[in-house]
Amino acid sequence: MKQRDGESYRPVVSSAHNKSSAVAAVEAALDAGVHPGREELRDAVRALLSELVRRAPGRTVEVRVPPYGAVQCGAGPRHTRGTPPNVVETDPVTWVLLATGRLSWPDALADGRVRASGHRADISAYIPF
Template identity: 65%
Template sequence: MSSPYIKSAAVTAALAALDEGRAPERPVLRAAVRALLTTLAARAPGRSVEVRVPPYGAVQCVPGPRHTRGTPANTVEMDPETWLGLATGRLDWARAVTEGRVRASGSRADLSGYLPLELE
């Protein structure tokens, strides 16, 4: 695969495993999720939306009012495989939301303008 986002060995390995119909090894999946979350936070700096990909990570991102404590008003949560698909352009945001693969709440919780990501 020669897409620009495939520069992380963990992302490459996780996608390869999924393409082969296997579950990625847990450490590989964790590293891939975290690499992509870090990239999202850099691409959409801010603290108004919390993006959660349990059990591997969460970041605050997107410009706007800062969230400081309690449950954030703007949250996005999904499983690791859905996050990999969205972040790498293999899955469309609207489709993932419609299918219930993404749980998004709040006026700033639409990440479609930031996805897919490119790893540097």
């Protein structure tokens, strides 16, 4: 198969989180009504944050999921110093629920499980994956 300029030689594959055993383990734990293991939750959060960055490249919004990770994403003005003007912050379980489609953005905001500040902080166009 001949590769054209600018095209990947790799076939289209499913998103990173679909391959993550950590995401699957966290989903299984949540389905069983138990709190996921710390390592699996950490790895799932990081895999899902990586997928967000892949889907929404840029540095306009900072998404924080303490204590496991924080990323910058979204097209627009780049943030470089101090407190970013556009911030999304949530806990690890809520992030997994949002990113996998088990919780909607409006419900998470209404319940106070997500704190979003700034006029570009709405990342609902990029989730769930």
